[in-house]
Amino acid sequence: MSITFSIFIPFIAAIFVPFLYKRIHSRKIGWFVLLVPFLLFATLASFIPSIAKGETYTHTFRWIDSAGIHFTTYLDGLSLIFGLLITGVGSLVILYSIYYLSERESLGRFYVYLLMFMGAMLGVVFSDNLMVLYVFWELTSISSFLLIAFWYHRKKSRYGAQKSMLITVSGGFAMLAGFIMLHTMTGTYSVREIVVTIGEYSDEPLFLFAMLLVLLGAFTKSAQFPFHIWLPDAMEAPTPVSAYLHSATMVKAGIYLVARFTPIFGGQMIWFYIVSGVGIFTLFWGSFNAVKQTDLKALLAYSTISQLGLVMSLFGLGSTALNEGHSVNFVIYSQATFAALFHLINHSTFKGALFMVVGIVDHELGTRDVRRLGGLMSFMPVTFSIALIGSFSMAGLPPFNGFLSKEMFFEALVNARNLNLFEVSTLGTLFLIVAWLASVFTFVYSMIIVFQTFFGEFQPDRIEKPSKEAPFGMLIAPSILALLVVGIFFFPNVIGNYLLRPALEAIYPSVEGVERLIPQISAWHGFNAALMMTIGVVILGIILYRFMRYWKGIYTIAPLNWNLDAAFNANLILLEKVSHFFTRLYMKGYLKDYLVYIFTFFILAVGGAVLYTGSYSFDFSNDSPITTNEYLIVLAMTVAGISILFAKSRMTAIILNGVLGYSIAFFFVVFRAPDLALTQAVVETVTTALFLLCFYFLPEWKKERSPISTKLVNGLIAFSVGTIVTVLALTVQGNKMFESISVYFEDAYNLAGGKNIVNTILGDFRAFDTMLEVVVLFIAGIGVFTLIKLKVRKEEKDIEDQ
The missing domain is CATH 1.20.120 (Four Helix Bundle (Hemerythrin (Met), subunit A))
Structure with a gap:
């Protein structure tokens, strides 16, 4: 199966879902949909051995030759990781949704949206052409809008979908402008060709603007500060959507973009400062705000923002390796990128499991409010075990995979400070302190998930549903993710050798022998600075958690209580008022x-x-x-x-x-x-x-x-x-x-085989334009037909009521 075809399989399957949904039992439709990501995951997994040996796969479907836009797919180590996450986690999410969603839901519509999103994400990570990548990029925003607004009868769902759409699509427009600038400089839309030739254009005036615009698109999609405000509101989506979009896939699209464009812009120090600076601050701000949340899903939303900031900062640090060649510094800085890729996978496992756990709690008890929860361990032992594994991994404790990548994160920051990477000497220390404090808050909110939800006194009078453990089917998917969290800790180099190293080669294509420069992942790395920082995180984290009621009032102190959501809403209202004012000036009727x-x-x-x-x-x-x-x-x-x-x-x-x-x-x-x-x-x-x-x-x-x-x-x-x-x-x-263009069209018979020049112009020379006109008429016809059908149904209903 070619990679190009694998992108379209979810879209093709989505076409058949509505027809199957009408003919089979509503719950069984999920098993049909489950086959799609499972088969795609198996197909992609078959490429692991060859990709690990350094092979890549390219396929081109020629499209618009005159513009240089072709449907070109490219599979290397970096795109393979994201492809496996999209299909692997997608399989578990669909399995989970089969048992989570009620038969009364519009399951056909849900799975159509989910498959659309899956295909769009695969298109993003496998596309080599910038214009094709952009099309899929915006398609992820559209399909996620539909998924977030799945419960459209809820005002908050509609608001969250609108908010995410406005922010991510706006960033997408900025990214498109950056892509056009890159094409203007290099004369090609191919990412691989741009990587090879970009050194010739780094002094171009458009280079910096292209970099900033591409980063704007990446930051909006990956919920980096200050664009992170859409992610908490997007949690109004069903839990399977949150587990898929907001922990493993959609928010990782921005991370993928930064990783893919590191060979293009990574040699510039401004790229390092922006990516690492925004990432570090997002890490702190997300973890700091997660602690004050009382809704478990909101807590996970801010924790996702924080973890994405961690990964982003690591990619920023790792980008400086492009200036070091084969030196010792290259080995040290490239380990930051290695840690980013590792934590990318780890985050998808433990955060996906935690989202599913929160969904189980909400599904079985009818609430996600930690103030109404407690003592769930006594009758939900399996859910508690999964929550414990996921939370402790997120906190960076052994024996869980989050501990390994978090230690590598600390090591990368310590090395960057010791090697004087920062032009301002105090900046390295500041980065280190902010990252350490963020880790402390990460430890605190991880403890909130475990101890305030599953320990303490059970409050049955504050629970909306009878208390019981989740059905076996709903526990399968999070259990698999929890097993991966533990398994990766004990066998990290399986992933390191077969997935992370090939991805590292894709990020540093100009450096030969990258695989020989990266050490093996080890759970024990001695009593170094990173381990001391971890011990400090645990000690201070325990203290802050135990005495949280005494210091939590700081969230009411300005500027710590800044609310960017209020600013966003105020700007929307202001724009509506201004537009209404100017519209009234000229719209006279x-x-x-x-x-x-x-x-x-x-x-x-x-x-x-x-x-x-x-x-x-x-x-x-x-x-x-x-x-x-x-x-x-x-x-x-x-x-x-x-x-x-x-x-x-x-x-x-x-x-x-x-x-x-x-x-x-x-x-x-x-x-x-x-x-x-x-x-x-x-x-x-x-x-x-x-x-x-x-x-x-x-x-x-x-x-x-x-x-x-x-x-x-x-x-x-x-x-x-x-x-x-x-x-x-x-x-x-x-x-x-100039000579009249009519001379060209007068040769219509030889060029297009048509004797009627008017018909030839419409059918051949302007075929694309004519096709779009026909599509517009077709859409208008469907609208008219729908209105007529609705009117007929209303009249029939009125007759029945009489």
């Missing part, structure tokens, strides 16, 4: 006013430009003589046009307008263009018939009484527009700088 605006702008913009530049000039020397027939047709059109202004009935106005249209058809006959004449005659006939049909239902014509001043202004505008159009037409006609 009269078509004639709108025409005045349009024509006045045309006069000022076009007429002003012509006068200012003095570009008008006429040359009639090469014009053919005007015949008597042409004079007569022009006279008829002039009389008809002026007469319309004085028509006293709609029928007269329609007939005079038809005279204008048919006169143009006569012009085509005179100019020996029978095809155009026939087309014009048909269009004019249909238009006249439609006018007659529509005007039949309008009220009686009443002549409007307008002031003389209004008529004079309207006449002046009409005269000015006509004059400008005439001057432009004569200027263009008399100043031909």
